[in-house]
Structures are given as C-alpha cells and as structure tokens.
Amino acid sequence: MTRITLVEGDITEQQVDAVVNAANSSLLGGGGVDGAIHRRGGPQILEECRRLRASHWGRGLPTGQAVATTAGQLPARWVVHTVGPVYREEEYDERAELLASCYRESLRVAAELGARTVAFPAVSAGVYGWPLEDAARIALATVVAAGPGPVGELAEVRFVLFGAAAYRTFEQVWQGIESEGREGQD
Template sequence: MAAIELVKGDITRQDTDVVVNAANSSLLGGGGVDGAIHRKGGPEILAECRELRAGHYGKGLKTGHAVATTAGKLPAHWVVHTVGPVWSGSEDRSALLADCHRNSLLVAAELGAASVAFPAISTGIYRWPVRSAAEIALATVRETAEETPGIALIRFVLFDQATYDVFAEELAEK
C-alpha cells in the first residue's frame, strides 16, 4: 500500500516521478497550478499539450480524465494533466473529482511511476470546498492505491496552511 503524505509547498518543486496538474480542458495552460506548471516546466510541456490537442484531444480533455506529458524543466519526470470539476451546489459532481484522482494514479502507474504529487484539485478558481475535496481525494487515492501497487508514495502538496490543516484533519480521521 502506498504511503500518503502531506506537505505545504510548491508542486513545481516536487522531486517525484509524477506531478499532477489541475489543468483546464484546453491543456494549453491557465492560472493557478496549471499556469505555474507550464511556466516553470517550460515550453516542452506546452509543445506536447499542443500535440495532444492536434490528435486525440482535439476538443480538449474531458473533466475527470487524465493524460501525461513530459515535465520539461520540473524536477519530476512527467506531468499528468487532469481537469477537475467546477463546484456546484445544485449538482453532485463528486464522482468527477474522484475520477481525477483515480485516473491520474492509473496513468502514473502505466508510466511506471513510484511517486506522485497531487495539488488540491478544484479548490482554487473552481471553488470546490476544501474539506469535501480532501475527503474525496484521500478516499479515492487509498482505494486506487490497491490497483496500483507500483506506486509507493502519494504526496499532496498544499499551497497554504489552511488547506494543509484541513487535509491533515481528514487524513488523521481515516
């Protein structure tokens, strides 16, 4: 079973096999985690994303799906891009958020990754409540870790103390 750890920090500085990008569907960069990964990873990431858009993902990456590219200048070997759902108070999109974590781990396992770093997907501009996101993320990676025995470490890289504290509380409860 994979170890799950939490760190407060910058996902672009993680020396893991894979960093997960909370991407937008265009795969062409954006704000938040997506923008930081593209800026610090350099043009190689964008070039591979453009190739993906020219091929199988001409209409973009669907919410909950995941796809890998190089990590460019990042310490990681690969970036796994996933599109998180936008929070809705009137529609339960929890399964899509779970799919982001599950599919990212499955893609990482296909790559032969032993370590994966996740951000708090959908908790920024997509407004997903942090406690709910933490519950879904932690439950999903625990479940999926059984299907991906080659992955030894799953790290959540949380940008601020408040988000770290919520994830730590959820991790301690389970």
C-alpha cells in the same frame, strides 16, 4: 504498501516521478497550479499539450480524465494533466464522482508510465470553487480506495498543499480517515 504524505509547499518544486496538474480542458495553460506548472516546466510541456490537442484531444481533455506529458524543466519526469469539475452544489453527486475520477485516472496514468512517486495538488479546490474539506475527503478517500490496484505499484502519493490552511484541512481529514481505518481493524 503505498505511503500517503501531506506537505505544505509548491508542487513545481517536488522531486517525484509524476506531478499532477489541475489543468483546464484546453491543456494549454491557465491560472493557479496549471499556470505555475506551465511557467516552471517551460515550453516543452506546452508543445506536447499542443500535439495532444492536434491528435486525440482535439476538443480538449474531458473533466475527470487524465493524460501525461513530459515535465520539461520541472524536477519530475512527467506531468499528468487532469481536469477537475467546477463545484456546483445542485449537481454535487455527479461532480463529486468526476472529482474522484481525476484522482483515479491520474493514478492509472502514473502507474502506466511506471511512476513510483506522484504529487497531487488539491484538484478543483482553487478557482473551481470546491469546498476544501470536501475536496480533501474525496481526494484522500479515493486514493486510499484505489489500492492495491494502480496505487499498489506506487511507493508514495504526496499531496502538496499551497498554504497553511489547506495543509491543516487535509491533515485533519487524513487523521479522520486513518482513525476510521484503525477502528475498522479492531
């Protein structure tokens, strides 16, 4: 059974098999989580991302997809890069499915690598503008729904939230999902 945990902290410091990067489609670094992972991980990550761009992902990684590279100098083995959607209320349904796909595809890639532990940020909840509570609901519900498939092989899926407000929001959403699950078992 996969354990889902929430921690407040820095995703670049997580000792897990795979760290998920909220990347931009270029795969060449950026701001927020993406910039932090590239800076802390060192040039090896960028080198592999450039190779990916020169081969299969010449036009960039599409939104909702995921691909892995080395973790360079991070305390993880791999970085799974995924591109979240920019929030637009008028295109909510389509973009919410793309956000859920980020989590499903990242789990699939991590499982194919043989990862047992995976750390996620709150994909799209930063500069891409996704409302935090809704981002938390989509993230947590998608990971729960993904089991026992690719998630079944994972010992832990960890959500690493930057700041107390993000942590509290994910914690409240997670408590709601857990209580709904308990009610469904009665």
